[in-house]
Amino acid sequence: MLLGLHGPTSDIYFVVYGPWWWKAREVIARAKTQGEIGHLDEATWRNIYSKRRPEIGFEEFMLHEKRKGNRGMIDGTYFDLLFTRDWSQIRAEAKGRPIKKGTVSARVVEADFAFDSPAIYRLDHPEVREIFCYSHTYAGQALPGEMVEAKGVLEETGEGLRLVVGTTREARGEWIRSLTLLESE
Structure with a gap:
Protein backbone atom coordinates (compact mmCIF):
# COMPACT_ATOMS: atom_id res chain seq x y z
CA MET A 1 0.00 0.00 0.00
CA TRP A 87 19.46 -9.98 11.71
CA SER A 88 20.82 -12.33 14.38
CA GLN A 89 19.92 -15.35 12.19
CA ILE A 90 21.70 -14.21 9.04
CA ARG A 91 24.95 -15.93 8.19
CA ALA A 92 26.83 -16.58 4.99
CA GLU A 93 26.01 -19.96 3.48
CA ALA A 94 28.66 -21.97 1.68
CA LYS A 95 28.63 -21.37 -2.07
CA GLY A 96 27.83 -24.48 -4.08
CA ARG A 97 28.87 -25.85 -7.44
CA PRO A 98 26.20 -27.84 -9.32
CA ILE A 99 27.32 -31.39 -10.12
CA LYS A 100 24.26 -33.42 -11.20
CA LYS A 101 20.54 -33.99 -10.73
CA GLY A 102 19.71 -36.17 -7.77
CA THR A 103 17.11 -37.53 -5.41
CA VAL A 104 17.59 -37.93 -1.69
CA SER A 105 15.58 -39.60 1.07
CA ALA A 106 16.58 -38.53 4.57
CA ARG A 107 15.37 -37.49 8.01
CA VAL A 108 15.03 -33.74 8.65
CA VAL A 109 16.94 -32.78 11.80
CA GLU A 110 16.43 -29.02 11.66
CA ALA A 111 13.87 -26.86 9.87
CA ASP A 112 14.21 -23.48 11.60
CA PHE A 113 14.40 -21.77 8.20
CA ALA A 114 11.91 -24.00 6.37
CA PHE A 115 9.72 -20.99 5.55
CA ASP A 116 12.57 -18.66 4.52
CA SER A 117 14.00 -18.16 1.03
CA PRO A 118 15.86 -20.27 0.52
CA ALA A 119 13.99 -22.70 2.73
CA ILE A 120 16.63 -24.78 4.50
CA TYR A 121 16.24 -28.31 5.78
CA ARG A 122 19.24 -29.85 7.60
CA LEU A 123 19.39 -33.61 7.10
CA ASP A 124 20.60 -36.78 8.77
CA HIS A 125 22.13 -38.34 5.66
CA PRO A 126 25.57 -39.86 5.04
CA GLU A 127 26.32 -37.61 2.04
CA VAL A 128 23.76 -34.81 1.61
CA ARG A 129 23.76 -32.50 4.61
CA GLU A 130 20.96 -30.11 3.62
CA ILE A 131 18.27 -29.13 1.17
CA PHE A 132 18.05 -25.54 -0.06
CA CYS A 133 14.71 -24.73 -1.65
CA TYR A 134 14.15 -21.61 -3.74
CA SER A 135 10.56 -22.52 -4.65
CA HIS A 136 7.89 -21.07 -2.36
CA THR A 137 5.78 -24.14 -3.20
CA TYR A 138 8.04 -26.39 -1.13
CA ALA A 139 8.80 -23.99 1.74
CA GLY A 140 7.55 -25.38 5.05
CA GLN A 141 7.12 -28.79 3.47
CA ALA A 142 8.64 -30.86 6.30
CA LEU A 143 9.15 -30.75 10.05
CA PRO A 144 12.08 -31.93 12.19
CA GLY A 145 12.03 -35.69 12.65
CA GLU A 146 10.20 -36.35 9.40
CA MET A 147 11.47 -38.43 6.51
CA VAL A 148 11.54 -36.53 3.23
CA GLU A 149 12.09 -37.34 -0.39
CA ALA A 150 13.43 -34.53 -2.53
CA LYS A 151 14.56 -34.22 -6.11
CA GLY A 152 16.69 -31.38 -7.44
CA VAL A 153 20.28 -30.54 -8.30
CA LEU A 154 23.14 -31.73 -6.11
CA GLU A 155 25.73 -29.07 -5.31
CA GLU A 156 29.18 -29.55 -3.89
CA THR A 157 30.15 -27.08 -1.18
CA GLY A 158 33.19 -26.79 1.07
CA GLU A 159 31.00 -28.30 3.81
CA GLY A 160 29.63 -31.26 1.80
CA LEU A 161 26.76 -31.94 -0.57
CA ARG A 162 23.51 -30.02 -0.70
CA LEU A 163 20.39 -30.67 -2.77
CA VAL A 164 18.88 -27.57 -4.37
CA VAL A 165 15.17 -27.56 -5.24
CA GLY A 166 13.80 -24.70 -7.30
CA THR A 167 16.69 -24.26 -9.73
CA THR A 168 14.20 -22.76 -12.21
CA ARG A 169 11.13 -20.59 -11.61
CA GLU A 170 8.67 -23.46 -11.93
CA ALA A 171 10.99 -26.15 -10.51
CA ARG A 172 10.13 -28.65 -13.25
CA GLY A 173 11.15 -32.16 -12.23
CA GLU A 174 11.98 -31.00 -8.68
CA TRP A 175 10.06 -31.43 -5.43
CA ILE A 176 10.11 -32.01 -1.69
CA ARG A 177 7.58 -34.28 -0.03
CA SER A 178 7.24 -35.39 3.56
CA LEU A 179 7.06 -39.17 3.44
CA THR A 180 6.10 -39.13 7.13
CA LEU A 181 3.09 -36.91 6.41
CA LEU A 182 2.04 -38.99 3.40
CA GLU A 183 2.27 -42.23 5.40
CA SER A 184 0.16 -40.77 8.23
CA GLU A 185 -2.83 -40.23 5.92
Whole structure:
Protein backbone atom coordinates (compact mmCIF):
# COMPACT_ATOMS: atom_id res chain seq x y z
CA MET A 1 0.00 0.00 0.00
CA LEU A 2 2.94 2.30 0.61
CA LEU A 3 3.91 2.15 -3.06
CA GLY A 4 0.39 2.60 -4.37
CA LEU A 5 0.51 -0.74 -6.19
CA HIS A 6 -2.49 -2.28 -4.45
CA GLY A 7 -5.96 -2.68 -5.89
CA PRO A 8 -9.34 -4.17 -4.97
CA THR A 9 -8.17 -7.72 -5.74
CA SER A 10 -4.74 -7.47 -4.08
CA ASP A 11 -3.56 -10.11 -1.64
CA ILE A 12 -2.02 -9.28 1.73
CA TYR A 13 1.51 -10.39 2.60
CA PHE A 14 2.48 -10.23 6.25
CA VAL A 15 6.27 -10.29 6.58
CA VAL A 16 7.38 -11.38 10.05
CA TYR A 17 10.98 -11.58 11.25
CA GLY A 18 12.72 -14.49 12.93
CA PRO A 19 11.15 -16.33 15.85
CA TRP A 20 8.18 -13.93 15.82
CA TRP A 21 7.00 -15.69 12.64
CA TRP A 22 6.29 -18.89 14.58
CA LYS A 23 4.31 -16.89 17.14
CA ALA A 24 2.33 -15.16 14.37
CA ARG A 25 1.51 -18.59 12.93
CA GLU A 26 0.16 -19.67 16.33
CA VAL A 27 -1.98 -16.51 16.51
CA ILE A 28 -3.39 -17.27 13.05
CA ALA A 29 -4.21 -20.86 14.06
CA ARG A 30 -6.04 -19.61 17.17
CA ALA A 31 -7.90 -16.95 15.17
CA LYS A 32 -9.01 -19.60 12.66
CA THR A 33 -10.46 -21.79 15.42
CA GLN A 34 -12.30 -18.75 16.82
CA GLY A 35 -13.65 -17.81 13.39
CA GLU A 36 -11.78 -14.49 13.25
CA ILE A 37 -9.74 -15.60 10.23
CA GLY A 38 -11.16 -17.75 7.47
CA HIS A 39 -9.79 -20.89 5.89
CA LEU A 40 -9.20 -20.96 2.15
CA ASP A 41 -11.96 -22.53 0.09
CA GLU A 42 -11.27 -25.22 -2.50
CA ALA A 43 -11.49 -22.76 -5.42
CA THR A 44 -8.73 -20.63 -3.89
CA TRP A 45 -6.58 -23.71 -3.25
CA ARG A 46 -7.09 -24.86 -6.85
CA ASN A 47 -6.11 -21.40 -8.08
CA ILE A 48 -2.91 -21.48 -5.98
CA TYR A 49 -2.16 -24.99 -7.25
CA SER A 50 -2.67 -24.01 -10.89
CA LYS A 51 -0.43 -20.94 -10.49
CA ARG A 52 2.35 -22.95 -8.84
CA ARG A 53 2.05 -25.98 -11.14
CA PRO A 54 3.91 -28.27 -8.72
CA GLU A 55 5.32 -31.67 -9.57
CA ILE A 56 3.03 -33.30 -7.00
CA GLY A 57 -0.69 -34.00 -7.36
CA PHE A 58 -3.41 -31.74 -5.95
CA GLU A 59 -4.29 -34.02 -3.01
CA GLU A 60 -0.65 -34.31 -1.94
CA PHE A 61 -0.21 -30.55 -2.40
CA MET A 62 -3.24 -29.91 -0.18
CA LEU A 63 -2.04 -32.27 2.52
CA HIS A 64 1.25 -30.39 2.79
CA GLU A 65 -0.23 -26.90 2.40
CA LYS A 66 -3.03 -27.15 4.95
CA ARG A 67 -0.69 -28.02 7.79
CA LYS A 68 1.69 -25.12 7.06
CA GLY A 69 -0.70 -22.64 8.67
CA ASN A 70 0.63 -19.62 6.80
CA ARG A 71 -2.40 -18.73 4.65
CA GLY A 72 -5.92 -17.56 5.30
CA MET A 73 -8.68 -15.08 4.52
CA ILE A 74 -9.44 -11.78 6.24
CA ASP A 75 -12.79 -10.26 5.24
CA GLY A 76 -12.63 -12.08 1.91
CA THR A 77 -9.03 -11.11 1.16
CA TYR A 78 -6.37 -13.81 0.82
CA PHE A 79 -3.23 -13.43 2.93
CA ASP A 80 0.12 -15.16 3.20
CA LEU A 81 2.44 -15.09 6.21
CA LEU A 82 6.04 -14.75 5.02
CA PHE A 83 9.15 -15.57 7.08
CA THR A 84 12.27 -13.41 6.96
CA ARG A 85 15.32 -14.05 9.09
CA ASP A 86 16.04 -11.70 11.94
CA TRP A 87 19.46 -9.98 11.71
CA SER A 88 20.82 -12.33 14.38
CA GLN A 89 19.92 -15.35 12.19
CA ILE A 90 21.70 -14.21 9.04
CA ARG A 91 24.95 -15.93 8.19
CA ALA A 92 26.83 -16.58 4.99
CA GLU A 93 26.01 -19.96 3.48
CA ALA A 94 28.66 -21.97 1.68
CA LYS A 95 28.63 -21.37 -2.07
CA GLY A 96 27.83 -24.48 -4.08
CA ARG A 97 28.87 -25.85 -7.44
CA PRO A 98 26.20 -27.84 -9.32
CA ILE A 99 27.32 -31.39 -10.12
CA LYS A 100 24.26 -33.42 -11.20
CA LYS A 101 20.54 -33.99 -10.73
CA GLY A 102 19.71 -36.17 -7.77
CA THR A 103 17.11 -37.53 -5.41
CA VAL A 104 17.59 -37.93 -1.69
CA SER A 105 15.58 -39.60 1.07
CA ALA A 106 16.58 -38.53 4.57
CA ARG A 107 15.37 -37.49 8.01
CA VAL A 108 15.03 -33.74 8.65
CA VAL A 109 16.94 -32.78 11.80
CA GLU A 110 16.43 -29.02 11.66
CA ALA A 111 13.87 -26.86 9.87
CA ASP A 112 14.21 -23.48 11.60
CA PHE A 113 14.40 -21.77 8.20
CA ALA A 114 11.91 -24.00 6.37
CA PHE A 115 9.72 -20.99 5.55
CA ASP A 116 12.57 -18.66 4.52
CA SER A 117 14.00 -18.16 1.03
CA PRO A 118 15.86 -20.27 0.52
CA ALA A 119 13.99 -22.70 2.73
CA ILE A 120 16.63 -24.78 4.50
CA TYR A 121 16.24 -28.31 5.78
CA ARG A 122 19.24 -29.85 7.60
CA LEU A 123 19.39 -33.61 7.10
CA ASP A 124 20.60 -36.78 8.77
CA HIS A 125 22.13 -38.34 5.66
CA PRO A 126 25.57 -39.86 5.04
CA GLU A 127 26.32 -37.61 2.04
CA VAL A 128 23.76 -34.81 1.61
CA ARG A 129 23.76 -32.50 4.61
CA GLU A 130 20.96 -30.11 3.62
CA ILE A 131 18.27 -29.13 1.17
CA PHE A 132 18.05 -25.54 -0.06
CA CYS A 133 14.71 -24.73 -1.65
CA TYR A 134 14.15 -21.61 -3.74
CA SER A 135 10.56 -22.52 -4.65
CA HIS A 136 7.89 -21.07 -2.36
CA THR A 137 5.78 -24.14 -3.20
CA TYR A 138 8.04 -26.39 -1.13
CA ALA A 139 8.80 -23.99 1.74
CA GLY A 140 7.55 -25.38 5.05
CA GLN A 141 7.12 -28.79 3.47
CA ALA A 142 8.64 -30.86 6.30
CA LEU A 143 9.15 -30.75 10.05
CA PRO A 144 12.08 -31.93 12.19
CA GLY A 145 12.03 -35.69 12.65
CA GLU A 146 10.20 -36.35 9.40
CA MET A 147 11.47 -38.43 6.51
CA VAL A 148 11.54 -36.53 3.23
CA GLU A 149 12.09 -37.34 -0.39
CA ALA A 150 13.43 -34.53 -2.53
CA LYS A 151 14.56 -34.22 -6.11
CA GLY A 152 16.69 -31.38 -7.44
CA VAL A 153 20.28 -30.54 -8.30
CA LEU A 154 23.14 -31.73 -6.11
CA GLU A 155 25.73 -29.07 -5.31
CA GLU A 156 29.18 -29.55 -3.89
CA THR A 157 30.15 -27.08 -1.18
CA GLY A 158 33.19 -26.79 1.07
CA GLU A 159 31.00 -28.30 3.81
CA GLY A 160 29.63 -31.26 1.80
CA LEU A 161 26.76 -31.94 -0.57
CA ARG A 162 23.51 -30.02 -0.70
CA LEU A 163 20.39 -30.67 -2.77
CA VAL A 164 18.88 -27.57 -4.37
CA VAL A 165 15.17 -27.56 -5.24
CA GLY A 166 13.80 -24.70 -7.30
CA THR A 167 16.69 -24.26 -9.73
CA THR A 168 14.20 -22.76 -12.21
CA ARG A 169 11.13 -20.59 -11.61
CA GLU A 170 8.67 -23.46 -11.93
CA ALA A 171 10.99 -26.15 -10.51
CA ARG A 172 10.13 -28.65 -13.25
CA GLY A 173 11.15 -32.16 -12.23
CA GLU A 174 11.98 -31.00 -8.68
CA TRP A 175 10.06 -31.43 -5.43
CA ILE A 176 10.11 -32.01 -1.69
CA ARG A 177 7.58 -34.28 -0.03
CA SER A 178 7.24 -35.39 3.56
CA LEU A 179 7.06 -39.17 3.44
CA THR A 180 6.10 -39.13 7.13
CA LEU A 181 3.09 -36.91 6.41
CA LEU A 182 2.04 -38.99 3.40
CA GLU A 183 2.27 -42.23 5.40
CA SER A 184 0.16 -40.77 8.23
CA GLU A 185 -2.83 -40.23 5.92
